Amino acid sequence: DAGVTQSPTHLIKTRGQQVTLRCSPKSGHDTVSWYQQALGQGPQFIFQYYEEEERQRGNFPDRFSGHQFPNYSSELNVNALLLGDSALYLCASSQGGGQPQHFGDGTRLSIL
Amino acid sequence: AQSVTQLDSQVPVFEEAPVELRCNYSSSVSVYLFWYVQYPNQGLQLLLKYLSGSTLVKGINGFEAEFNKSQTSFHLRKPSVHISDTAEYFCAVSVGTGANNLFFGTGTRLTVIP
Numbered sequence: 001d002a003g004v005t006q007s008p009t010h011l012i013k014t015r016g017q018q019v020t021l022r023c024s025p026k027s028g029h030d031t032v033s034w035y036q037q038a039l040g041q042g043p044q045f046i047f048q049y050y051e052e053e054e055r056q057r058g059n060f061p062d063r064f065s066g067h068q069f070p071n072y073s074s075e076l077n078v079n080a081l082l083l084g085d086s087a088l089y090l091c092a093s094s095q096g097g098g099q100p101q102h103f104g105d106g107t108r109l110s111i112l
Numbered sequence: 113a114q115s116v117t118q119l120d121s122q123v124p125v126f127e128e129a130p131v132e133l134r135c136n137y138s139s140s141v142s143v144y145l146f147w148y149v150q151y152p153n154q155g156l157q158l159l160l161k162y163l164s165g166s167t168l169v170k171g172i173n174g175f176e177a178e179f180n181k182s183q184t185s186f187h188l189r190k191p192s193v194h195i196s197d198t199a200e201y202f203c204a205v206s207v208g209t210g211a212n213n214l215f216f217g218t219g220t221r222l223t224v225i226p
Contacts, residue, residue, distance in 0.1 A: 033213060042202050042216030056213050090155055094212060101214065103155035
């Protein structure tokens with residue numbers, strides 16, 4: 001039973017570029033959440049998708065957007081990259097609300 | 113608003129000694145509480161969770177935690193640590209039902225010394 005898978009594992013971009021990160025949830029899970037983990041910090045909630053709609057959003061600018069597909073997989077898009085966007089981006093999935101989230105190994109994004 | 117405070121950023125402990133990692137939270141509503149562990153270059157793995165019921169929660173790898181509502185705490189404990197327990201530990205809360213976005217603390221680095 002595959003867990004949460006994320007791609008790519010590492011990515012290097014320059015300021016001003018755009019990036020797309022991908023996530024496949026654990027089998028049987030229908031809810032996907034995205035988190036940003038800066039170096040030495042705890043993860044911070046970006047947004048959550050359920051039934052292809054953004055259900056909740058954290059305190060992140062509109063440069064961060066997402067999408068959920070009918071097969072429950074999800075993408076995180078970040079436009080106009082800033083140096084401060086360098087972080088580990090974690091995807092987590094769960095079955096509905098109120099259930100523990102399962103995390104992937106993340107995508108390490110470095111901005112030069 | 114919810115917040116989580118992990119009081120110790122680093123905890124060194126000798127192998128086979130007991131350890132306690134402290135976590136306090138603030139919230140005006142009922143919360144669900146979690147502990148996650150993160151090994152280097154990996155995502156987060158769920159150690160244990162408190163959703164309701166008994167305030168003493170047992171998790172994987174011999175860890176346990178106790179929910180104390182009056183002190184708004186959820187400290188993690190293990191009676192005897194192993195080298196393999198060296199990792200970063202995060203306490204997290206989620207609020208209410210049907211909305212499970214997590215608020216994390218800043219983490220505690222547990223280092224087990226041989």
